[in-house]
Amino acid sequence: MSPNEEAHAAGGEPTEPTRTAESPASAPGEQPTSQELGRVERPPADLFQGKRRLLLVPLMLAPPPDLTEENPEPQAIYDRYWDQVRTQVDALASAMGGLHRIYHESMMEGGDAGMAYLEMADPNAYALAHVRYQAGATLEATEDFNLISETLDLQRCLMLPLTNEGVATRLQQWLAESTHGRYEHIAGQIDQTLQPDETGLLLIGERHQVQFPADIEVFYVAPPALDEYRRWLQNWAAAQQRAAEADMAAEWEADGEESSNQQA
DSSP, X not given: OOHXXXXXXXXXXXXXXXXXXXXXOOOTTOOOOOOOGGGOOOOOGGGGTTSEEEEEEEEOOOOOHHHHHHOOHHHHHHHHHHHHHHHHHHHHHHHTTOOOEEEETTOOOOHHHHHHHHHHHOHHHHHHHHHHHHTTOEEOOOOOHHHHHHHHHXXXXXXXXXXXXXXXXXXXXXXXXXXXXXXXXXXXXXXXXXXXXXXXXXXXXXXXXXXXXXTEEEEEOOOHXXXXXXXXXXXXXXXXXXXXXXXXXXXXXXXXXXXXXXXX
C-alpha cells in the first residue's frame, strides 16, 4: 500500500459544504450527481472576481493490477474518470481566469521536487498537474513530515492483530488526533498560499476531513465516471466479502468433519 493509499484510509467524510462542478446541490446525505460533460455550465467569471476558489478532485484508488488482467472494465472506467476530470478542470479553470495553485495530499515539497515525487507516486494526478505546472501554476507543499509519518505508522500498527482492547482503543484515539492535526495542516497550507482572485486545484481522498476557510469557494469536480467507478468498487468489495465468508464457512465445515472423524 502506497503512502497515498494509506493516507486515504485515515479520513472521514468531507465536513465542509462544497459546490459541485456539474450539478445543482444534492439533498442532504446524498452523493453529488453527475451530468454529461457537454452539459457542464461554466460559471460567469465576474461571479467570483476577487474571491479565492478551489477545485476539489477526489482521488480514487486504482483497481488492483491482478484484477484488471482478468477484467479490463474497472481500468477502463478509471481511465475514463481521469479523462473527464481533465475536461472539467480545463473548463472551470478557463472560466475562472486560469489555475494558479496546485495541491495534492501527501506532498511534503512543492516545486520541481514535488513534481518529481508526484510523477512516481501518482501518474494520473501528475499528468493532470504537470500541464498546469508548465503553464505557470505553482505546486505547493501540503503535508508536515511528522504529522503524516505519525499517521501512517499508527495505521500500520492498527493493521496488526492486537490482543489488548485498551491498547487498540488508545491507538485509535491517537490516530484520530494525528489525522485531525494532519488535515488542519493541509487547510492551513491552502489558507496561507491561495491568494484573493486565485484558483487552486486540490487532489485529495474522498474521505478527507479538511475544514476549508469560509472565504474559499470550493467546487467538487464529479464527472459521470465517478459514480460509475464507485458502483464498481462497491460491487467488487461486496464480492470480496462474500468470497471471504464462503471460504470461512468451508473451513469451519472441514474442521467439523475432521473433528467428527477423529471422534469416530
